[in-house]
Amino acid sequence: MARVSRTEKPQFHTDLDVRGLSCPMPALRARIALSRMASGEVLRIVATDRGSPRDFETFAKKTGHRLIGKTTTRKEFVFYLQKA
Secondary structure, X not given: OEEOOOOOOOOOOEEEEEOOOOOOHHHHHHHHHHHOOOOOOEEEEEEOXXXXXXXXXXXXXXXXXXXXXXXXXXXXXXXXXXXX
C-alpha cells in the first residue's frame, strides 16, 4: 500500500465521512458502503479515530479489499479502499 501525497490522490467513486465515530463504526460503515459498490471501484474514507489506520489495514486483509493508499494530517486519516 502506498502513501498518497496531498497533491496526488487516487480517483474514487464513493466518499465516506466517518469523522467523529470510533471503532467499530468506521469499519462497519465502510463495509456497508462497499457492499453497494461494484468490484474494482474505490471508496474514499475520511476518519478521525486514532485507531483507524490499524483498523483499516486489518479490515482490508480480512475482507479481501485492497487498501491502495492513505494520507494522514494532524486530525484526519484518509483511506482509499478498492473493492475486491
